[in-house]
Amino acid sequence: MTHKNKRSFFERLTGAKKNDWDDVDNRPLTETGTSAGADDETEGQLAVDVHQDESEIIVRAFIAGVKPENLDIVITREMVTVKGKRERPEEISNKDYFIQELYWGSFARTIMLPQEIDADGAEAVERHGLLTIRLPKLDKHKTKSVRVKSI
Numbered sequence: 001m002t003h004k005n006k007r008s009f010f011e012r013l014t015g016a017k018k019n020d021w022d023d024v025d026n027r028p029l030t031e032t033g034t035s036a037g038a039d040d041e042t043e044g045q046l047a048v049d050v051h052q053d054e055s056e057i058i059v060r061a062f063i064a065g066v067k068p069e070n071l072d073i074v075i076t077r078e079m080v081t082v083k084g085k086r087e088r089p090e091e092i093s094n095k096d097y098f099i100q101e102l103y104w105g106s107f108a109r110t111i112m113l114p115q116e117i118d119a120d121g122a123e124a125v126e127r128h129g130l131l132t133i134r135l136p137k138l139d140k141h142k143t144k145s146v147r148v149k150s151i
Contacts (some may be wrong), residue, residue: 046082046109057113058133064129065089073124077116080133082109094134116140 048061059080063071071084088104117135123134 003128035124044103044105044107045105046084048082048109048111050111052114052137056137057115057117059111059133059135061109062129063126063131071131074120075117075122075133076133077119077138079110079112080108080132080135081108082131089145 025068046061046063048059050059052058059082061082063084063086065086068082068088070087071082074081074083083106085106086104094100113135117140119135120135121136124131128134134136
């Protein structure tokens with residue numbers, strides 16, 4: 001078994017497809033744009049930036065072309081999962097492509113967070129194709145005094 005058609009780390013990370021014309025075999029392309037019989041992966045992996053400030057962890061990802069109803073964000077105290085599907089705007093025969101680099105289809109990404117967050121306070125906003133998820137950090141040093149009531 002040859003690994004000639006196995007997607008590279010970068011291709012899996014970005015959802016890009018290999019476009020090395022010297023390495024093209026003449027097998028027909030499948031609907032996903034990969035060669036028939038290749039090691040097809042069912043989902044692309046969403047590329048993200050994750051950073052923090054004093055009060056929150058921020059996750060950003062480009063999701064241009066994804067309809068809001070095709071996007072699912074699941075947040076727990078320890079991780080964030082973003083799943084979605086980018087649908088082709090029109091069907092184009094594979095034989096009509098000269099270059100095919102855009103990723104169409106399902107994608108997902110799970111990010112383990114460096115510290116616990118308040119999942120109830122999380123916020124997700126999309127603007128011009130950029131998804132920004134703001135995750136408020138839990139302050140483990142925060143204390144609260146509670147008065148005892150006598151009943």
